Amino acid sequence: MKPGKTLWRWRRNPLRRPSDVLEAAALLVASALVVVGGPAVGVGSGLAAQDAFRQQRRERYPATAFLVDDAPERSPGAFAGNGGDNTVRAAIRWHDAQRSTHRGTTQVEAGRKAGSGITVWLDGTGRLAHEPLDPAGGAVAATMVGALAAVAWCAAVAGAVWGLRAWLRRRRAVQWERAWAKDGPRWGDGRW
Template sequence: MRAIAGIWHWRHNPLRRRTDRWEAWLALAAALLIAVGAPCAGWFTGRAAHGALLEAVRLQRQQRHVVWATVDRPAAATPADPNPESAAQHDVHLRVIAHWPGPGGGRRTGEVTAPRPVEAGDRFRMWADEQGRAATRPMDEGTAATHAVLAGLGSAAAAGGLVEGGRRLAVRQLMARRFRRWDAAWARAGQDWGRADAGS
């Protein structure tokens, strides 16, 4: 509202230049786009992301299931990270070689991460896909909603940043044009500007 009032009063100012008017209108347009366009972009992006993520949740729940795995032995591999405080070092004792039932009554064997410290012969639940391969836990709807909100916020921030960046670039061009006109006006005035005997 202040921008509108400023433009209305500025248009009657005898010192205003065309670039001043353009700059004021650019500020108003940018303010409106940021206030209305950025939230709309964020809402549409968040909604689209939420729909896509809910579809991914549905597919993951359809394609993954829980199986019981039996520990054969601890995994021999050690993580490449030498830092003893890293998550990889903390989880190294949870990596085991285990077997679990595969599709059609077969048996799958592989290196997996147990949910707790286990020994040979212990059983634990894990997720497997349709081919019987070890899989991660399916995404839940709460995580999907969180990711969609973050996508929407990121999109709104990016849209606002683009609008503000465009406004700043346009104002910079207007300022360069204004300075070029000033330089041309000073060049026309010549070196005698303000001298008493120059007739000015």
């Protein structure tokens, strides 16, 4: 492609429309938003996720909970040899760091007896929480969050440009129809 062809919308030209300049400016801005904004959004989102995972590791702690009742032998609808998870939901009780007693439900191994101790993870308020990611798992998850955020940013920019270009195409078509309705009939009367 010749260098002059890429910048034709910016050159002085009697056929250049204001919408051509607007489209070129939008493409230029979108390119900058993708090149600069995509990595910035990705890194920022990844760092924020990494901080959130670190905060979870600081706040969450393991505790021992005890089954209130016997856990069922098998999950409802499960059948032997399914190769799946052999856990069921069961009622448990536990004490938080302030020694307050709490009750709730969680997944436990099928067939466990009432009073059996299991390890659960609690958040800063003493409620059940998921086990926090270890530093390596947090780094991988934060990287994925950053990558997805960057892709989402670029997709949003591309979608906005696509919408603008579609609107400009419709507008140009309407302008063309108006011009043709005005000047088209004159083509056959010899005035051209």
